[in-house]
Amino acid sequence: MRPLPAAFTLSCALAACGGAPPAPAGSAAAPALPAPAPGWGAVFHREGAAVQLGGGPLLVGPRGVGPGTPGGNGACGGILVSGGPAHAVLALPAAVQASDDPARQPQRPFANPAAVVEAAAWRIDEALPAADRFSPQGPEQSQPARQRGVELGSVVKVRRYGGPPVLVASGVRDCNGVLAILDDQAKTRLDALPIPGACAVGRVLPPADLDGDGALETAFFSEDTVLLARLDLNAAAPKLLPLGAWQCPR
Numbered sequence: 001m002r003p004l005p006a007a008f009t010l011s012c013a014l015a016a017c018g019g020a021p022p023a024p025a026g027s028a029a030a031p032a033l034p035a036p037a038p039g040w041g042a043v044f045h046r047e048g049a050a051v052q053l054g055g056g057p058l059l060v061g062p063r064g065v066g067p068g069t070p071g072g073n074g075a076c077g078g079i080l081v082s083g084g085p086a087h088a089v090l091a092l093p094a095a096v097q098a099s100d101d102p103a104r105q106p107q108r109p110f111a112n113p114a115a116v117v118e119a120a121a122w123r124i125d126e127a128l129p130a131a132d133r134f135s136p137q138g139p140e141q142s143q144p145a146r147q148r149g150v151e152l153g154s155v156v157k158v159r160r161y162g163g164p165p166v167l168v169a170s171g172v173r174d175c176n177g178v179l180a181i182l183d184d185q186a187k188t189r190l191d192a193l194p195i196p197g198a199c200a201v202g203r204v205l206p207p208a209d210l211d212g213d214g215a216l217e218t219a220f221f222s223e224d225t226v227l228l229a230r231l232d233l234n235a236a237a238p239k240l241l242p243l244g245a246w247q248c249p250r
Contacts, residue, residue, distance in 0.1 A: 031194040033227070037244025042226035043068075043084075043093030044076065044248040051078040053246050057093025058098060059084035060210055062203070065098065065105050074247035088144065089205050089221040090228060096211045106206040109156040116167070119186035120155045124171035127178045127192040149173045153202045153222070157184070160233040166190065168204050170220045175199040179220040179227060181238050191239045198225040198246055207231050217243070224249045 024032075041055020051057070051074035059068045059081070065095075068084035068091070081088075099105075112120075131149045137165070153170035160166065167182040177198030181190040200223035207218040216231040218240075230241040 019118070031196055033196060033225075033245040033247070034242045035244060036246055037228050039093030039095070040244055042221075042246035042248075043081070043088040043091060043227075044078070044223070044226070044246075046075050046088075046248075049074065050081045050084070050088055051248065052076050052081040052088075052091055053078040054246065056094030056096065058092040058096060059088040060090040060106065060205070061085030061088045062094060062106050062205060063108065065092070065210070067098070078248070089219055089226060090210070092211060095204060099212065103209050104212060106208045109154075109206050112155050112157060112167070116186050117152070117155055119153045120167060120169045120182060121150050121171070123182050123186055123189045124152055124169055124178060124180060125150045125173075127180050127189055127194075128171065128173045129176050131173060151201045153220075154204045155182075155186070156204045156206050156218075158207050158216075158220060158231065158233070160238075163233070166233070166238050168207065168218055170202045170204045172198050172200070172202055172222070172235075177202050177220060177222070177225060177227075179204070179229060179240060179241055181220075181231070193220075193226050193227065193229060193240050193242055195220055195225060195245070196225075198222055199249075200224050 042053050045049045057067045064085040066085045068081040071080040073081040125148050151172050155167050155169045157165050157167055165184045169180050177195035178192050180192040202220045202222035205219040207216040210217045218229055218231050220227040225247050227245040228243040232239045
C-alpha cells in the first residue's frame with residue numbers, strides 16, 4: 001500500500017471545508033466541533049465514490065469492518081478509496097489490527113417501539129437550538145420524527161452491565177446536529193454533544209469497541225459531517241466523550 005499524502009493524513013481543516021462560521025461580534029459564540037481525532041479518519045460518499053480523510057486502511061461501516069484500497073485524490077483534501085464495508089463511516093488508526101471479535105464490530109441494532117422513537121424526537125428537539133418560524137415542520141402524528149422541524153436520524157439501544165439499557169440518538173435541525181444519550185424509554189436526556197454545521201440527516205454508528213481498547217466508540221455520520229465519540233457506560237451517569245470531527249460539505 002503506497003504512503004498516504006500529507007493532506008490525507010491531516011484531513012481537511014473545518015474552516016476550509018465548510019465548518020460553522022464564527023459568531024457575529026457581541027453574540028454568544030457557537031459551540032465548536034473538535035479537531036479531527038489523531039490517527040482516526042472519516043469516510044464521505046460523493047457521486048458513488050468513497051472519500052477518506054485520514055486514518056489507516058481499515059474502514060468501519062454500520063455493519064462491519066474491512067480494509068479499503070486507496071486511489072486518487074478526492075473531495076475535501078481526501079483520497080478516493082474502494083473496497084471495505086458498505087457505507088463506510090470511519091477509518092481506524094493505522095496501528096489497529098483487524099479482528100473477528102463481534103464486540104469489535106458494529107452490530108445490527110434492536111428495533112425500538114414507535115412510542116420510544118417519538119419520545120426520542122422530543123428529547124432531540126430539546127437538545128437542539130430552538131426552532132424558528134423558518135424551520136420546516138412535518139405532521140406530528142403521521143411523522144413523529146419531524147416534530148418542530150427535527151429530522152431524527154436513528155435511535156440505537158445499547159445494553160450495559162449493572163444498569164438498564166440506554167439509547168443513543170441523533171438528529172438535526174437548521175444545520176445543527178446533536179448526538180445524545182437517552183434513558184431506555186427516551187424520557188430523559190442523559191448527555192448530548194452539539195454538532196454545528198451538520199445540515200444533512202445524521203445517523204448513529206452502532207457502538208462497538210472499534211480499536212480494541214476496551215471502550216465503546218460510536219459516531220454521528222451524515223453526508224457532510226462525522227463526529228466520533230466514546231461512550232462511557234461505566235459512569236454513574238452515562239456520558240459521550242468527543243474524540244474528533246470531520247466535515248466535507250457537498
